[in-house]
Amino acid sequence: MATEASGGVGKKRQKKGKNPQKVTTITESTRIHVNQILEQFCKSDDEEYTFEANLTNRERAAVHMLCRKMGLRSKSSGRGDHRQVSVYKTKKEVGKEGKENLVSFRFSAEAKDVLQDLFSRYPPDDGEMAESKFGESFGRTDKVQARRDDIFCKPALTKYEIARKVESLASRIEKSPNLRQITEERSKLPIGSFRDVVTSTIDSHQVVLISGETGCGKTTQVPQFLLDHVWGKGETCKIVCTQPRRISATSVAERIATERGEYVGDTVGYKIRLETKGGRHSSLLFCTNGILLRVLVSKGNGGLRTGASEKMENYVSDITHIIVDEIHERDRYSDFMLAIIRDMLPSYPHLRLVLMSATIDAERFSDYFGGCPIIRVPGFTYPVKSFYLEDVLSVLRSTENNHLKCTSDDGTMEDSILTEDYKVALDEAVDLALSNDEFDPLLDLISSEGGRKIFNYQHSITGVTPLMVFAGKGRVGDICMLLSFGADCSLKANDGNTALDWAERFNHGEAAEIIKKHIEKTFSQTEEEKLLDKYLSTVDPELIDHVLIEKLLRRICTDSKDGAILIFLPGWDDINKARDRLQASPFFKDSSKFVIISLHSMIPSVEQKKVFRPCPRGCRKIVLSTNIAETSVTIEDVVYVIDSGRMKEKSYDPYNNVSTLHSSWISKASAKQREGRAGRCQPGICYHLYSKLRAASLPDFQVPEIKRIPIEELCLQVKLLDPTCKIEHFLQKTLDPPVYETIRNAITVLQEIGALTLDEKLTELGERIGSLPVHPLTSKMLLIAILLNCLDPALTLACASDYRNPFTLPTLPHEKKRAVAAKSELASLNGGLGDQLAVIAAFRGMENCKGKG
Numbered sequence: 039m040a041t042e043a044s045g046g047v048g049k050k051r052q053k054k055g056k057n058p059q060k061v062t063t064i065t066e067s068t069r070i071h072v073n074q075i076l077e078q079f080c081k082s083d084d085e086e087y088t089f090e091a092n093l094t095n096r097e098r099a100a101v102h103m104l105c106r107k108m109g110l111r112s113k114s115s116g117r118g119d120h121r122q123v124s125v126y127k128t129k130k131e132v133g134k135e136g137k138e139n140l141v142s143f144r145f146s147a148e149a150k151d152v153l154q155d156l157f158s159r160y161p162p163d164d165g166e167m168a169e170s171k172f173g174e175s176f177g178r179t180d181k182v183q184a185r186r187d188d189i190f191c192k193p194a195l196t197k198y199e200i201a202r203k204v205e206s207l208a209s210r211i212e213k214s215p216n217l218r219q220i221t222e223e224r225s226k227l228p229i230g231s232f233r234d235v236v237t238s239t240i241d242s243h244q245v246v247l248i249s250g251e252t253g254c255g256k257t258t259q260v261p262q263f264l265l266d267h268v269w270g271k272g273e274t275c276k277i278v279c280t281q282p283r284r285i286s287a288t289s290v291a292e293r294i295a296t297e298r299g300e301y302v303g304d305t306v307g308y309k310i311r312l313e314t315k316g317g318r319h320s321s322l323l324f325c326t327n328g329i330l331l332r333v334l335v336s337k338g339n340g341g342l343r344t345g346a347s348e349k350m351e352n353y354v355s356d357i358t359h360i361i362v363d364e365i366h367e368r369d370r371y372s373d374f375m376l377a378i379i380r381d382m383l384p385s386y387p388h389l390r391l392v393l394m395s396a397t398i399d400a401e402r403f404s405d406y407f408g409g410c411p412i413i414r415v416p417g418f419t420y421p422v423k424s425f426y427l428e429d430v431l432s433v434l435r436s437t438e439n440n441h442l443k444c445t446s447d448d449g450t451m452e453d454s455i456l457t458e459d460y461k462v463a464l465d466e467a468v469d470l471a472l473s474n475d476e477f478d479p480l481l482d483l484i485s486s487e488g489g490r491k492i493f494n495y496q497h498s499i500t501g502v503t504p505l506m507v508f509a510g511k512g513r514v515g516d517i518c519m520l521l522s523f524g525a526d527c528s529l530k531a532n533d534g535n536t537a538l539d540w541a542e543r544f545n546h547g548e549a550a551e552i553i554k555k556h557i558e559k560t561f562s563q564t565e566e567e568k569l570l571d572k573y574l575s576t577v578d579p580e581l582i583d584h585v586l587i588e589k590l591l592r593r594i595c596t597d598s599k600d601g602a603i604l605i606f607l608p609g610w611d612d613i614n615k616a617r618d619r620l621q622a623s624p625f626f627k628d629s630s631k632f633v634i635i636s637l638h639s640m641i642p643s644v645e646q647k648k649v650f651r652p653c654p655r656g657c658r659k660i661v662l663s664t665n666i667a668e669t670s671v672t673i674e675d676v677v678y679v680i681d682s683g684r685m686k687e688k689s690y691d692p693y694n695n696v697s698t699l700h701s702s703w704i705s706k707a708s709a710k711q712r713e714g715r716a717g718r719c720q721p722g723i724c725y726h727l728y729s730k731l732r733a734a735s736l737p738d739f740q741v742p743e744i745k746r747i748p749i750e751e752l753c754l755q756v757k758l759l760d761p762t763c764k765i766e767h768f769l770q771k772t773l774d775p776p777v778y779e780t781i782r783n784a785i786t787v788l789q790e791i792g793a794l795t796l797d798e799k800l801t802e803l804g805e806r807i808g809s810l811p812v813h814p815l816t817s818k819m820l821l822i823a824i825l826l827n828c829l830d831p832a833l834t835l836a837c838a839s840d841y842r843n844p845f846t847l848p849t850l851p852h853e854k855k856r857a858v859a860a861k862s863e864l865a866s867l868n869g870g871l872g873d874q875l876a877v878i879a880a881f882r883g884m885e886n887c888k889g890k891g
């Protein structure tokens with residue numbers, strides 16, 4: 039595949055360098071700044087952005103590198119002080135109008151039968167989301183549901199029975215010292231002093247927002263305040279509390295049951311996908327947003343049409359309170375649910391809605407619900423000491439001076455050992471450059487090997503370094519490159535002159551100025567900053583450094599005797615890598631001393647629950663988790679948190695019509711939540727594996743999911759929720775409604791691919807398309823590929839289409855021609871000319887190469 043045009047550090051070196059990415063050094067603040075500018079540019083409608091001409095050579099090189107990563111095109115132009123780098127969006131080739139390319143594909147009656155049979159035997163779904171998939175028409179399943187979901191019905195308790203329950207709770211607390219202590223601790227939580235305010239405000243308002251800092255006690259206490267209050271009046275109730283994730287729904291239910299001296303399944307129950315505890319008799323019911331959403335849209339509850347006229351005897355009539363927790367997380371189900379409940383409230387005056395959120399955007403939520411009252415509660419956690427990457431590096435270095443030398447798996451930080459032949463070649467190259475102005479041999483040697491030993495090589499007779507050569511010859515670009523690679527300005531040749539002396543002696547003012555500035559900057563940096571810059575110049579800060587994590591873990595485990603450690607990683611891959619590394623380490627592999635637990639949304643909830651079990655004495659728990667342990671989850675024995683700062687996020691690039699699940703930086707809100715997990719039950723320590731500067735530059739909160747999924751997928755999801763609703767009417771009611779025209783365009787696309795009929799009815803094909811969590815166009819391709827028995831290449835294309843164009847076009851005309859020819863050659867391997875065929879061939883080629891090692 040052709041490479042993108044790139045300016046900055048000399049073409050030759052770019053071509054020959056082993057891995058120029060590893061050595062492009064810029065400061066952390068510039069890296070963050072450039073990143074922010076590029077992200078902003080991607081979000082904007084602009085097609086081109088030009089950086090100011092004040093970027094240094096290495097900064098321009100970093101811009102080129104970042105652009106490649108982000109799927110943008112970049113080009114440097116101009117000379118000297120006027121050299122600038124411009125960035126362009128590379129639009130995916132989807133035909134002139136995009137839609138023109140859509141080919142209508144109709145199923146024959148026979149094919150339909152085959153499809154129907156296949157999917158009824160092997161229903162496609164993505165597991166995790168299945169709780170919220172509505173592919174099966176409601177009519178078919180309502181009967182079964184009605185039986186199963188009596189858990190949403192109100193317990194039929196008499197006044198007498200309620201009084202007995204209240205008395206029994208009081209007596210359990212009186213008899214059990216453990217329960218007495220828990221009750222005392224509960225009363226000390228910040229929310230404890232808001233009990234009366236909470237209950238009386240909810241009595242007098244249909245919607246109330248509780249905006250509380252982490253650890254204030256809202257999740258565990260507010261449901262109990264309401265239950266005790268209603269029981270106190272001798273009335274029965276059904277309080278349904280939703281959580282964004284299964285693990286929080288079950289663990290909060292368990293905790294509340296414990297706080298009341300009961301087992302879960304009695305007064306407190308939960309319902310998550312494939313697992314239910316409790317029943318009609320449970321007055322407090324925990325479930326995920328997806329589960330309640332299904333109940334709300336099921337027959338008889340009004341659905342997304344949500345009209346008062348639809349009011350019928352149904353579950354909602356039985357539910358007395360709905361508590362929606364963590365609404366600030368803004369997952370699509372919670373956004374949909376809020377829109378539905380908001381419409382439903384006037385028809386159910388008895389129903390109380392309690393919204394609970396962190397302090398983020400409280401006013402916006404309140405405005406959305408007609409200015410509902412906000413109760414603000416301060417937070418509480420035990421003191422948590424926070425460290426950032428620079429602190430971690432210093433801490434590790436203080437005991438292990440060589441820490442920086444082996445934090446990277448591939449050993450790029452290690453200086454290569456110079457062979458005698460190499461030294462002779464370097465001597466000759468230095469001589470040639472000085473006497474004949476022939477610089478290519480020296481540049482080639484530098485770029486083909488890399489490593490500090492080469493950049494700082496001193497001629498065996500004269501002691502002259504490559505930096506001195508370029509300084510003496512006034513080659514500004516090469517000087518910048520060497521400095522960025524870590525060349526040492528303080529080295530002296532045998533005549534006692536430094537690189538700066540060389541530049542001054544030969545009157546190269548600009549070169550002298552650059553070296554002087556570099557020396558001043560290096561001098562003014564603190565040791566910590568130097569360490570950080572040095573570290574960041576050798577690793578990709580956006581990848582997880584498993585070696586660093588292992589070293590930090592070892593340090594924690596050596597310095598302290600107990601306390602579980604919770605590590606936040608972006609996804610399953612990194613969880614597995616970390617686990618494999620620890621299990622292979624002589625220090626951690628002893629299972630009587632360390633229990634390593636993985637926590638991910640895709641693992642069964644029985645497995646997830648292992649995380650809450652205490653370890654025997656002398657054994658330490660290490661939890662490798664995604665962000666599912668970030669909110670509403672308390673792992674009692676956690677004292678240490680290691681926050682990688684990364685998470686997996688689905689995002690959508692409307693310009694390229696590409697949606698990807700990629701690792702990205704977390705928000706400030708997430709960082710705070712992760713930190714808070716260390717201080718839930720005792721003081722703790724949190725290690726953030728990113729710099730203080732990075733921490734300050736994180737976005738305040740994550741973009742709502744509704745804005746991160748392709749609009750066609752969003753529209754289809756709405757239709758799956760309620761096949762009879764009007765998509766645009768419903769979406770217009772959400773907190774962040776998409777633009778009307780984009781909804782209309784998406785509906786047209788869905789009609790053209792046969793997912794919707796012209797009068798917007800969901801087709802059978804549409805139901806199937808919507809059951810896969812990918813763009814509807816991709817989903818349709820996969821379904822047809824199953825029918826045509828060519829799923830494998832279709833899967834390759836599906837992955838490629840959800841990524842930026844893997845082919846990049848060079849800008850030089852002759853290279854462009856070569857790239858086009860190479861692509862056609864690839865496509866011809868599959869007997870055609872299309873880009874898709876080239877992608878499949880390129881992927882197979884890559885697999886073959888990998889197979890050959």
Ligand SMILES: Nc1ncnc2c1ncn2[C@@H]1O[C@H](COP(=O)(O)OP(=O)(O)OP(=O)(O)O)[C@@H](O)[C@H]1O
Pocket residue numbers: 227250251252253254255256257258259293418419669670671672673674714717718719
């Ligand atoms: N399973 C548990 N075991 C022990 N203590 C717990 C448990 N769950 C909660 N707590 C205690 O109750 C406190 C409040 O927890 P709760 O989840 O109600 O707070 P919150 O305000 O909802 O916080 P967040 O939004 O951060 O989850 C915790 O800080 C912890 O001290």
